[in-house]
Amino acid sequence: MFVRRIAVVGTGYVGLTTGACLASLGHRVVCADVDALKVARLEAGQVDILEPGLAGLVREGATAGRLSFTVGARDAVRDAEVVFLCLPTPMGAGGAADLSAVEDVAAVIRDVLPYGCVVVCKSTVPVGTSTRVAALLDREDVAVVSNPEFLREGSAVRDFLHPDRIVVGSDSPQAAERVAALFAKLGAPTVLMDAASAEMVKYAANCFLAMKLSYVNAVAELCELVGADVTAVTDGMGYDKRIGGSFLKPGPGWGGSCLPKDTHAMVRIAEGVGVDFTLVQATIDTNVRQRQRVVDKLRAAVGPLAGTRIGVLGLAFKAGTNDLRDSPALAVAELLAFEGAELVAYDPEIDRPLVGMTVVDDPYVAVSGAAAVVLLTEWPQFRTLDWTRVASVMSGTTVLDTRNHLDPDALRRAGLTLRGVGRPVEVPFS
Structure with missing residues (x-):
């Protein structure tokens, strides 16, 4: 070489x-x-x-x-x-x-x-x-x-x-x-x-991945309404080699430094040459709606959000990074703050002040006094929290897991009600 x-x-x-x-x-x-x-x-x-x-x-x-x-x-x-x-x-x-x-x-x-x-x-x-x-x-x-x-x-x-x-x-x-x-x-x-094709490859690939994520979030919403479990559904889909299992996990919406800007850019590129790329625009619209769905789920669980304390677990746009660019967690937090919720947040890699919330350095402080806890980033350490301790310091019992990341049995044993995305509500053991 x-x-x-x-x-x-x-x-x-x-x-x-x-x-x-x-x-x-x-x-x-x-x-x-x-x-x-x-x-x-x-x-x-x-x-x-x-x-x-x-x-x-x-x-x-x-x-x-x-x-x-x-x-x-x-x-x-x-x-x-x-x-x-x-x-x-x-x-x-x-x-x-x-x-x-x-x-x-x-x-x-x-x-x-x-x-x-x-x-x-x-x-x-x-x-x-x-x-x-x-x-x-x-x-x-x-x-x-x-x-x-x-x-x-x-x-x-x-x-x-x-x-x-x-x-x-x-x-x-x-x-x-x-x-x-x-x-x-x-x-x-x-x-x-050629150069033009290489430039298009990146946009085409990222828009396809974004469409896959928006699709599975829409499927998750449908699962909730018909009584299906999106985890089982995507497991069954993923074995199909034409589909594959990647990018089939529902969440609070997609974000980060690439997918949001690349999907918008693709729409603009298409408009510039007279193509109505409604598929990509629908992908963007579905993603925006997914963030609002998280807020709607919390409101349905705890009632009016104004003055209600919400513990937020995770701020980075995904686990393994400290990047906040176009983070769906921040987008959800902004919607909650707009409705007057009191937000106390913890992320293992974010320690700087953020508008609309109090950022703390301890997950148990974040959930203390919370009427509900919402998990927005799938950090592995959240699975191993002492959920009995979490239940003892919360004022409510609702945990909204937007990543379907937590162990339902651990939360049920702690007396907490687990709400996921596209899954049945997990209630505490009686």
Whole structure:
């Protein structure tokens, strides 16, 4: 395998994981960020992102001299053979992706890129962005390649080093093969295509996953009304190889840094070419309704929410991360606060103040005096709480488990009434 000199611009979840993992494959990597304090912390081996294995890879790469950090993109790219753009593309006006960070960096680096280097768009970007970046660079000697990431927060390092596939798209076959060669050591299936198709792959994949989640939440609602158990239903579905068992767990709605912005962007992309993509819009609408359903369930269990104390377990958008971006837990909490509920919340990885609630550092403090407890993030440690102790400090008996995560028998023995999603109400033993 040839060792390449690589620059990674942006040190968020995608950028830092990309840089550290490429360094672990033997490449020489410089990661750049505009945040000088963040760069200083990374140089000291301090990784603020909660991602299993990432901090170790960063320290390992730095110790081996294969991974370094710098402030600003210009210095990082001066000696690079390949430049990865791992920049935020948040939801902008009307739901379209905001490409200002990508465009700004392209303008900054265009005159310092080495002759013949390759610029890789790793960020999730609309179809046509590679062409747009090429035009901004205005360098005939520099090829632009799309290499979408498929990293899940909480397992990003594993996903990078053991990928299902590697997608590389460019209108220059030579440039695409050059980028694909960076990952040869992984031995993963590599799919080469044109840039537009590669850009569409990420949106198509994420929208499909979002549709699957919204579908199972809608099925869960139906199960509640007809007396079926969604856990049994999805178990029966998952054995069908055409469907599979992943993304078939109901919850309080989906969120995170990718699915919300990517579904909205797909709708905008479709509208831009005159396609009415109602399936994706319905996916978004179902997700919004799912959050309201959680609030409705609590209201049905305890009565009016104004002035009612609710204990909240979990704030991160999913277990294994400290990311709050588009967290369904926060969306539900906001709806509860709007109705006047008094919220006391606990999350094992969130300790900063949040609007509309009191955040505490002990789950038993969070549930103390609560008329009801709502579990919104599936942290493993919530399953092993002392539920008899929880029952003794609550003022009520309702536990709403929006992830179907808890052991029904443990809660029944504690004298608590467990309400799940798409499942019958579990009442205490008489």
